[in-house]
Amino acid sequence: MSETSLKKTPLNAEHRELGGRMVDFGGWDMPVQYPAGVIEEHMRCRTRAGLFDVSHMGEIWVEGPDAIPFVNRLTTNDVTKLVDGQAHYSALTNVGGGVVDDLLVYRFGPEKLLLVVNAGTTDKDWDWIKSHHSEHDDLGMRNASAEYCQIAVQGPNAVGILQKLTETDLSAIGYYHFTEGSVHGVESIISRTGYTGEDGFEVYAAPQFAEQLWNKLLETGNYGSDGGILPCGLAARNTLRLESAMSLYGHELGDDITPLEANLGWITKLQKGEFIGSAALTRQKETGLTRKIAGFEMIEPGIARDGYDVYIGEEKVGQVTSGSPAPFLKKNIGLTFLPPQFANIGQEIKIDVRGKHLRARVVPTPFYKRQK
Amino acid sequence: MSNIPENLRYSKDHEWVEVDGDTVSVGITDYAQHALGDVVYIDMPRVGDKFTTHEAFGSVESVKAVSEIFMPVAGEVVAVNDGLNDAPENVNNEPYTSGWMVKVKMDNPLEADAMLSSIEYEEYLAASA
Numbered sequence: 001m002s003e004t005s006l007k008k009t010p011l012n013a014e015h016r017e018l019g020g021r022m023v024d025f026g027g028w029d030m031p032v033q034y035p036a037g038v039i040e041e042h043m044r045c046r047t048r049a050g051l052f053d054v055s056h057m058g059e060i061w062v063e064g065p066d067a068i069p070f071v072n073r074l075t076t077n078d079v080t081k082l083v084d085g086q087a088h089y090s091a092l093t094n095v096g097g098g099v100v101d102d103l104l105v106y107r108f109g110p111e112k113l114l115l116v117v118n119a120g121t122t123d124k125d126w127d128w129i130k131s132h133h134s135e136h137d138d139l140g141m142r143n144a145s146a147e148y149c150q151i152a153v154q155g156p157n158a159v160g161i162l163q164k165l166t167e168t169d170l171s172a173i174g175y176y177h178f179t180e181g182s183v184h185g186v187e188s189i190i191s192r193t194g195y196t197g198e199d200g201f202e203v204y205a206a207p208q209f210a211e212q213l214w215n216k217l218l219e220t221g222n223y224g225s226d227g228g229i230l231p232c233g234l235a236a237r238n239t240l241r242l243e244s245a246m247s248l249y250g251h252e253l254g255d256d257i258t259p260l261e262a263n264l265g266w267i268t269k270l271q272k273g274e275f276i277g278s279a280a281l282t283r284q285k286e287t288g289l290t291r292k293i294a295g296f297e298m299i300e301p302g303i304a305r306d307g308y309d310v311y312i313g314e315e316k317v318g319q320v321t322s323g324s325p326a327p328f329l330k331k332n333i334g335l336t337f338l339p340p341q342f343a344n345i346g347q348e349i350k351i352d353v354r355g356k357h358l359r360a361r362v363v364p365t366p367f368y369k370r371q372k
Numbered sequence: 373m374s375n376i377p378e379n380l381r382y383s384k385d386h387e388w389v390e391v392d393g394d395t396v397s398v399g400i401t402d403y404a405q406h407a408l409g410d411v412v413y414i415d416m417p418r419v420g421d422k423f424t425t426h427e428a429f430g431s432v433e434s435v436k437a438v439s440e441i442f443m444p445v446a447g448e449v450v451a452v453n454d455g456l457n458d459a460p461e462n463v464n465n466e467p468y469t470s471g472w473m474v475k476v477k478m479d480n481p482l483e484a485d486a487m488l489s490s491i492e493y494e495e496y497l498a499a500s501a
Contacts, residue, residue, distance in 0.1 A: 038435040039410045235409075235436045301457075303413055303433045325412045325435050332413075354415075354431065354438075 009055035010149050010210035018231055025234055026120030028056045033233040041236035042327040045196055046370075049155035049221050050232040050240075054195075054202065055210060058122030058145040060115040060129065066137045067113050071105060074132060076259055076281075078272040082107035087176050087193060090267050092117075092125060093277030097258040097284060101125045102249055104193060106178060114189075116150075118249050132276070149210035153217055153229070154200030154240075156370075161221040161229060162201050166190065170201070184216045195237065197244030197368055242333065243326045245295055245365035251306065251321040252293055252335055260284055261337065263293045263365070291318070291337040295365035296349060298332040300358040309352040310336045317342065320351060326367060333367050334360075374403040374497060377468055381484050382493035383444040385426070388468065394481040396445060399472045400432065400463065403497055408434040411463040414456050416473060421449045425483065429474070432463065443476070445483040451475035 006029035015022065020031030031053070033041065044050055062071055072079040077090035086107055092100040101121045106114040117125045126143045133139060153162055163170050168181035168190060178191035189204040205213060221229025232240075238248070247253045252262050258281060259268045270282050298304060304323035309316050323334030334351075342349070345364055350357040380388045386404035389396040405411065413433040423429050423443040431440050453472050456462060463471040478484065488496060 032436070033409060037410045039412075042435075239435060301413065302415070303438065305438060325433070327435065 007056070009053055010207040011053045011055060011151075011214055014211060014214055015053065015231075020231070020233060023234070025056070028119055030056065031231075031233040033235045034231050036230055038233070038235040038239065039327045041230050041232040042239050044230040045155045045198060045232055045236065045240055046328045046368075047156065048227060049153060049157040049161055049200075049229040050196065050198075050236065051214070051217055051221070051229050052152040052154065052232050052237055053150075053210075053214070054152050055149040055207070056119035057150050058117040058119060058125065058143070059148050059204070060117065060122075060126060061142045061144050062113045062115060062129075062139065063141075064111055064137070064139040066139045067111050068107075070133070070137055070139055071113055071115070072272065073275050074129060075103070075105060076264075076268045076275065076277070077105065078269040079105060079107070079113070080272070084109055085177050085179060087178055087191060088267070089176075091253070091259045091264065092128065093259065093275070093281070094255060095277055095280065096256075097260075097277040097280035098255040099249070099253040099257055099259060099262070100128050100255065102247060102253055102264075106189075106191070121249060147206065148204045149207045149213070150202055150204050151210070151213055151217065152194055152196075152200060152202045153221070154194045154196040154198045155229075156199065157221065157229070158198065158200035161217065162190075162203070164220050165216060173201075175199075184213060186213055188213075195246060196240040197246070197366065198240075198370055238322075239324050239327055242322050242324055242335070243328055243366070243368035245335065245367055247293075248322060257337075258284060261289055261292050289340050292340050292343050293321070293335055294338045294343040294347075294362045295367055296334055296336060296351075296360045297363050297367070298334075298351070298358060298360045299348075300360075301332075302351070302353045302356065302358040303332045304334040304351040304353060304358075304360065310338070311350040311352065311357060312338075312342050312347075317349075323351075329368055331367070333363075335365075338362070374401065374406065374494075375468070376402070376490045376494050376497075378490045380468065380490065381444075381487035382490070382496075383442070383487055384496060385442045385444070387442060387444045389444055389484050389487065390468075390472075391484045395450065395475055395477050396447075396484055397472045398444060398474050398476055399467055400441060401493075402467050405464050405467045405471070408432060408437070408439060410435050411460045414460050414463065414473065416452050416456070417449050419449055419452055423447065423449070423476075441473070444487060445476060445478050446480065447476040447478040449474050450477050
């Protein structure tokens with residue numbers, strides 16, 4: 001794919017200016033890392049603050065009297081439990097219970113929801129959602145992905161940094177809650193959510209303000225050469241989410257993986273009533289899982305990577321779905337699907353690291369949990 | 373601009389060698405370490421292992437990816453830099469000094485002479501950029 005055909009976020013020029021190493025990420029021209037390097041970016045987000053351009057994520061508005069029942073039919077979590085100003089993590093499922101995508105559902109009002117979906121799956125999700133729109137639904141839908149930039153400020157200093165730029169009292173916004181407010185004079189959605197395992201916010205605004213918001217956040221968070229906020233690329237975003245054992249679509253989630261298998265029973269509300277995939281998921285819950293996600297850490301030196309084969313004894317039981325060094329924990333960790341009888345804490349497994357079967361063990365997840 | 377010391381020889385796979393009689397020290401270049409990013413682990417051969425030219429002799433793991441490293445000259449490994457077990461970041465910080473990986477006794481001591489000079493390696497990088 002030539003560079004010119006890649007989609008660009010409104011911050012593309014900023015990434016290049018900052019020395020970001022750009023890669024093709026699902027058709028988007030995105031920074032994988034900046035000159036500070038993945039480890040420093042990761043550590044800065046854990047200990048101070050990291051800034052992420054997540055403008056490539058998709059935004060879909062669903063409005064009208066049937067908005068809540070409609071989204072409730074499409075997703076696993078119980079949308080009727082949301083209150084205005086609250087968001088939840090959820091999954092779009094197919095009839096087989098597999099995950100079409102994972103997403104955030106924001107409730108702006110009794111007839112107004114915002115769905116925030118993955119970048120690479122936005123078009124697929126939009127088609128999927130549209131295809132389930134029946135003529136009986138009193139509903140308006142809009143794929144508004146191009147109308148927003150999205151910037152995430154994450155880490156223990158995130159609240160302090162963002163608070164300097166807004167009149168909104170951030171302490172009043174609970175985890176997985178949001179409000180509409182002004183950030184540095186720009187009308188924004190301010191959401192206490194993120195994908196790093198840290199406290200922090202995701203700010204949505206019109207794309208023409210992306211550059212000024214980004215630069216103002218960097219300037220405000222800059223406490224000096226070693227202590228300030230750092231822009232973080234996709235590589236750090238991945239190691240941060242993996243340490244926190246958050247699922248990544250295409251790795252721990254996919255059309256043939258159910259949320260129950262992915263340890264997302266907590267967003268799968270089978271009691272709420274029928275939704276697409278609910279029958280299959282109920283059946284799976286009754287008959288029992290044949291595989292479930294497990295976290296592991298390497299015992300022997302070596303790094304498991306996505307796609308490496310996993311063995312128990314001589315028997316191949318699966319593949320690594322995500323594997324990487326964990327910069328904060330200073331361990332080599334990963335996720336893999338295992339037969340449930342082998343998914344217990346302490347179970348020894350072996351990972352085929354380029355021909356060598358290296359020992360690893362199943363450990364509790366998340367690998368990293370921040371101190372509250 | 374990459375650091376390319378004049379006294380070393382280079383391979384097109386971005387390894388360098390420093391010749392000392394019929395033995396060479398082997399590492400990866402400044403350009404290579406920069407392209408890899410933060411090095412966190414190096415899988416190295418053992419003393420006594422023998423390799424042919426261009427044979428993979430180990431791998432360098434960065435946070436994001438793994439890359440094989442290739443033997444620029446045929447021969448036998450006579451020393452391994454164990455210091456990299458505890459400080460793999462030396463490959464990033466000092467690729468030509470504390471970041472050396474192995475010492476190899478060459479089967480054919482003329483082989484290193486046939487590798488790229490610093491000027492030729494610089495031209496090679498410029499041409500492939």
